Amino acid sequence: MARTELRLDEHAIEPIPESDRDSTGPQQMWIWAGANIAPINWALGALGIILKLGLWDTIAVIVLGNLVGCALFASFTVMGHKTGVNQMVLSRAAFGRRGAYLPATLVFLMTLGWIGVNTYFPVKVSMGILGQFGVPDTAVPNLIVITIIMALQVGIGTYGFYAIRTFEKYTVPATVAIMLLISIAAWSQPGVVNWGLVSPLAPGERFAMITLLTAAIGVGWGISWVTWASDYSRFVPKSQSSVSVFGYSFFGMYVPVVWLGVLGATIASVTQDADPAKMVSAVFGGPMAVLVLALVLHGPIATNILNVYSATLALLSIGVRVRRMLLALIVGAAGYLVTFYFVFAPDFAQAFDHWMLGLIMWLSPFAGVALADFYVKRKGEVDVAELYKSPETSAYGDVNWAGIVAFFGGLISGWFFQNGLLPVFQGPISVHLLGGADLSWLVGTLVAGGLYLALSRKPAVAMTAAAVPGE
Numbered sequence: 001m002a003r004t005e006l007r008l009d010e011h012a013i014e015p016i017p018e019s020d021r022d023s024t025g026p027q028q029m030w031i032w033a034g035a036n037i038a039p040i041n042w043a044l045g046a047l048g049i050i051l052k053l054g055l056w057d058t059i060a061v062i063v064l065g066n067l068v069g070c071a072l073f074a075s076f077t078v079m080g081h082k083t084g085v086n087q088m089v090l091s092r093a094a095f096g097r098r099g100a101y102l103p104a105t106l107v108f109l110m111t112l113g114w115i116g117v118n119t120y121f122p123v124k125v126s127m128g129i130l131g132q133f134g135v136p137d138t139a140v141p142n143l144i145v146i147t148i149i150m151a152l153q154v155g156i157g158t159y160g161f162y163a164i165r166t167f168e169k170y171t172v173p174a175t176v177a178i179m180l181l182i183s184i185a186a187w188s189q190p191g192v193v194n195w196g197l198v199s200p201l202a203p204g205e206r207f208a209m210i211t212l213l214t215a216a217i218g219v220g221w222g223i224s225w226v227t228w229a230s231d232y233s234r235f236v237p238k239s240q241s242s243v244s245v246f247g248y249s250f251f252g253m254y255v256p257v258v259w260l261g262v263l264g265a266t267i268a269s270v271t272q273d274a275d276p277a278k279m280v281s282a283v284f285g286g287p288m289a290v291l292v293l294a295l296v297l298h299g300p301i302a303t304n305i306l307n308v309y310s311a312t313l314a315l316l317s318i319g320v321r322v323r324r325m326l327l328a329l330i331v332g333a334a335g336y337l338v339t340f341y342f343v344f345a346p347d348f349a350q351a352f353d354h355w356m357l358g359l360i361m362w363l364s365p366f367a368g369v370a371l372a373d374f375y376v377k378r379k380g381e382v383d384v385a386e387l388y389k390s391p392e393t394s395a396y397g398d399v400n401w402a403g404i405v406a407f408f409g410g411l412i413s414g415w416f417f418q419n420g421l422l423p424v425f426q427g428p429i430s431v432h433l434l435g436g437a438d439l440s441w442l443v444g445t446l447v448a449g450g451l452y453l454a455l456s457r458k459p460a461v462a463m464t465a466a467a468v469p470g471e
Helices: 025-036 040-050 055-083 101-131 139-159 161-188 203-223 242-271 276-283 287-317 324-343 348-377 401-416 428-433 440-455
Strands: none
Touching: 025 161, 025 242, 025 287, 040 055, 040 101, 040 203, 040 242, 040 287, 055 203, 055 242, 055 348, 101 139, 101 287, 101 324, 101 348, 101 401, 139 161, 139 287, 139 324, 161 242, 161 287, 203 242, 203 348, 203 440, 287 324, 348 401, 348 440, 401 428, 401 440
16 A cells, blocks of 8 residues: 655654655755755855955855765765664764763754754845835844744654655755746846955965865855764665765755855855845845745745754654654744844854854764764674663663764864864964964864774674664
């Protein structure tokens, strides 16, 4: 009997049985494309202009940096496909049964922040468009828009994976068409793009700013997705090749991130502003504004339904014993409050830069440890049953100190090579020896991965076919 495409997802963090792994490569592509066809990527592209880089400098960072970042992300989707396990439970192999509570807790806090960041954009753009029809940008209209958007994304995220993939499958093609119309409208209007915009910075300062932008929105953007990549690829059947899972996931993220990033950079080359509401008001109006509104309402919903879903899996992965659907409602309420911080922040561009650099500080060493553990130490083979055993009996141990020490070693090493806008994000090697160049993501990843392999010399746990006990 045929199974309905849209059904309640009753899975939590147990491995997805093969009978329920019915997602396809194209569906995975739609999921990641939908999550990235969002106004946030306009602002990501605009950041380069705001930070005094030239237009072509910014485009190069977006195009080349995301080749690396999206490849790192796609390599994590392969982990979920091979095991049927979500990312934070998989991290138990590297960090230990309860040692993995550390990254899972950080993921939960990160998803709350992302819910606020992503909801900021449709609220601001919606208010900018509604302002053309006489609606004032005051507290009450903002509250109404926030509430409507949050209700939609929490509802879909609560229903689970099957609702997420159905939403993306049927809405992404339409948003791609709208995005194409918007791009043509923006790039065909005279005076919208200053193609000759060059950086006023001295060569050394320009190079430092390019590395900073690469860390924040080039490589860093792909890295920011690695902690929940497997949450969705675990639904792809083993009969599909890992190469296809990697490819569909890579292009699903890379194409919209680069496309919208370049669009944001080109518009900002004239507006000199990263505020999406001002960018839209400066370029679009009349009937086109309605299409922009449809796009900006879809983008954050498509992104935040992933945040809501993965936040609940992170909580379940640290032992919270509450039904996933109830946790999703709690996550939505917390994300609702976080949204207000970003909506009413006096300088969003600066707040967002601080937010991204703070994420990359810990995401890079996490990625280094997880990649070294899965691909180098275990050669892609994980004993799934041992991931779910008690801390006292699991072959992966209670706390794997090799993973914990490597994580913090990478974190500290990355900080030495970081150069953010706040003094706390300005490491001495970057500031005093590298002229402000930011190599934090590279150093954090390599040091954490190398240190983990050096400290973790005992043989890896062998793959078994043992049954997985319930959590």
